[in-house]
Amino acid sequence: MSDWYRQARWDREGRLEPLVFELGGPGHIGYSLPKPPEHTNLPKHLLRTELRLPELSEVEVVRHYTRLSQMNYCVDLGTYPLGSCTMKYNPKLCEELASLETATCIHPYQAEGTVQGALELMYKLERCLAEIAGVARVCLHPSAGAHGEFVSMLITRAYHEFNGEQDERTQVIVPDSAHGTNPASAAMAGYEVLIVPSDARGRVDLRALEAAVSERTAAMMLTNPNTLGLFEDRVVDIVELVHDVGGLLFYDGANLNGILGKSRAGDMGFDIVHFNLHKTFATPHGGGGPGAGPVGVTQELEKFLPVPVVEYDEKRGEYYLDYDRPNSVGKVRAFYGNFGVLVKAYAYILMMGARGLEEAAEAAVLNANYVMRKLSGTRGYELKFDATGPCKHEVVFSAEPLKRETGIGAREVAKRLLDYGMHAPTYYFPPIVSEALMIEPTESESRDEIDRLINALKAIAVEASTDPEKLRAAPTVTAIGRLDEVKASREPILSWRMYRKHRA
Numbered sequence: 001m002s003d004w005y006r007q008a009r010w011d012r013e014g015r016l017e018p019l020v021f022e023l024g025g026p027g028h029i030g031y032s033l034p035k036p037p038e039h040t041n042l043p044k045h046l047l048r049t050e051l052r053l054p055e056l057s058e059v060e061v062v063r064h065y066t067r068l069s070q071m072n073y074c075v076d077l078g079t080y081p082l083g084s085c086t087m088k089y090n091p092k093l094c095e096e097l098a099s100l101e102t103a104t105c106i107h108p109y110q111a112e113g114t115v116q117g118a119l120e121l122m123y124k125l126e127r128c129l130a131e132i133a134g135v136a137r138v139c140l141h142p143s144a145g146a147h148g149e150f151v152s153m154l155i156t157r158a159y160h161e162f163n164g165e166q167d168e169r170t171q172v173i174v175p176d177s178a179h180g181t182n183p184a185s186a187a188m189a190g191y192e193v194l195i196v197p198s199d200a201r202g203r204v205d206l207r208a209l210e211a212a213v214s215e216r217t218a219a220m221m222l223t224n225p226n227t228l229g230l231f232e233d234r235v236v237d238i239v240e241l242v243h244d245v246g247g248l249l250f251y252d253g254a255n256l257n258g259i260l261g262k263s264r265a266g267d268m269g270f271d272i273v274h275f276n277l278h279k280t281f282a283t284p285h286g287g288g289g290p291g292a293g294p295v296g297v298t299q300e301l302e303k304f305l306p307v308p309v310v311e312y313d314e315k316r317g318e319y320y321l322d323y324d325r326p327n328s329v330g331k332v333r334a335f336y337g338n339f340g341v342l343v344k345a346y347a348y349i350l351m352m353g354a355r356g357l358e359e360a361a362e363a364a365v366l367n368a369n370y371v372m373r374k375l376s377g378t379r380g381y382e383l384k385f386d387a388t389g390p391c392k393h394e395v396v397f398s399a400e401p402l403k404r405e406t407g408i409g410a411r412e413v414a415k416r417l418l419d420y421g422m423h424a425p426t427y428y429f430p431p432i433v434s435e436a437l438m439i440e441p442t443e444s445e446s447r448d449e450i451d452r453l454i455n456a457l458k459a460i461a462v463e464a465s466t467d468p469e470k471l472r473a474a475p476t477v478t479a480i481g482r483l484d485e486v487k488a489s490r491e492p493i494l495s496w497r498m499y500r501k502h503r504a
């Protein structure tokens with residue numbers, strides 16, 4: 001077993017780092033603030049005499065958070081092959097630029113004349129993204145991929161309303177390989193969701209699609225490359241089928257890293273596309289931090305984009321925010337998007353250049369194909385779909401043979417990988433592959449790192465026969481052991497107050 005990264009443990013008995021509320025005590029002082037003025041005009045019954053805040057010294061606070069950070073795992077520590085999430089390395093330069101005062105110390109209500117640089121950045125990022133996806137205009141506002149999907153469905157609705165067809169067009173078609181957010185976004189926008197199956201090659205079943213499209217079709221949502229890491233090579237036929245009945249084509253751009261600079265959603269015939277800046281364009285994610293899910297549209301749909309839109313007035317030589325758009329779907333969030341994320345994406349695009357972005361996609365695809373070739377033939381893992389052609393940026397193995405022979409499934413394999421000092425791949429997704437292990441190495445990983453991952457997966461397949469109990473108990477060498485995931489999602493305890501109530 002490799003002696004790779006180990007999460008720290010601070011206690012022989014395996015107890016956890018205490019909560020910050022359980023540390024320190026009365027009189028531990030971290031910072032001295034001047035006494036605040038008396039707020040005599042506040043009603044007495046609204047005043048608190050006591051704030052139940054922890055009292056700690058500075059060194060106690062620093063050690064607490066440093067210890068927590070060393071019990072953690074992140075892409076800056078090692079391989080993070082979490083399929084569909086594109087956990088690529090995020091250059092520190094992007095972070096540095098996003099933390100400049102000119103990015104962090106401006107206010108969205110400032111006069112336009114005082115934030116020309118910020119507006120110019122948004123304007124130019126929009127132009128870059130429009131070029132990358134082959135669309136006319138892009139809205140930078142949505143906060144995440146799912147939010148971008150939802151906005152895309154609102155635009156779909158606005159388009160059909162504009163044409164007076166909102167009552168007839170009630171259905172959105174989604175392939176069974178789609179990310180769960182696709183049907184959820186369509187349903188939230190009030191559409192009925194029709195699922196079309198995949199064929200034996202892991203692509204949309206065209207016969208089934210032919211049967212599904214009708215004058216009730218509002219749109220189809222398609223991910224390409226799809227969540228099996230396979231390019232929908234009949235995409236032109238799919239687009240034609242949907243357009244022929246008057247429906248729109250939405251492109252889920254979460255897998256953009258596989259085709260960046262190679263092919264464009266607009267050229268494939270899509271009308272709407274969303275981006276995941278936090279996947280493809282250098283914003284760290286995974287812990288629920290700020291993201292961005294911009295939405296691009298064709299010229300025909302431009303008038304429906306959310307307000308405001310950044311425009312440039314050539315006569316005045318100034319950028320400005322345009323709210324005067326009568327067909328707009330309206331506002332979709334406060335202000336203009338997660339600005340810091342936009343700064344990082346713009347910095348990343350300029351740093352990489354057109355050829356650099358293309359090279360990122362090439363390396364991401366090469367790395368995924370390396371995993372596919374090196375791991376296929378390993379007893380226990382198999383490829384369910386198209387095992388002959390190349391994959392794109394990710395590859396989905398099934399641990400079904402392993403489960404059949406040893407009782408050890410994808411979950412145990414994933415958990416055991418943590419003991420090897422690596423992050424697990426995505427497992428049990430996409431749901432059309434039983435015992436799925438979805439591996440996306442990204443362009444960031446060297447051949448040595450990928451070999452380490454492959455060797456670990458092979459070693460685990462052997463352990464499944466020789467020591468299945470160890471795998472059922474895994475992870476055993478991490479800071480905390482196997483979590484009760486069902487309990488964690490059914491009974492989340494997210495605050496100190498909830499924790500105290502729970503303990504009482």
Ligand SMILES: *Cc1c(COP(=O)(O)O)cnc(C)c1O
Nearest residue numbers: 084144145146179181223252254
């Ligand atoms: C990640 C992902 C989404 C959703 O993006 P979020 O930013 O997590 O909301 C949608 N579709 C696919 C294929 C994805 O991988």
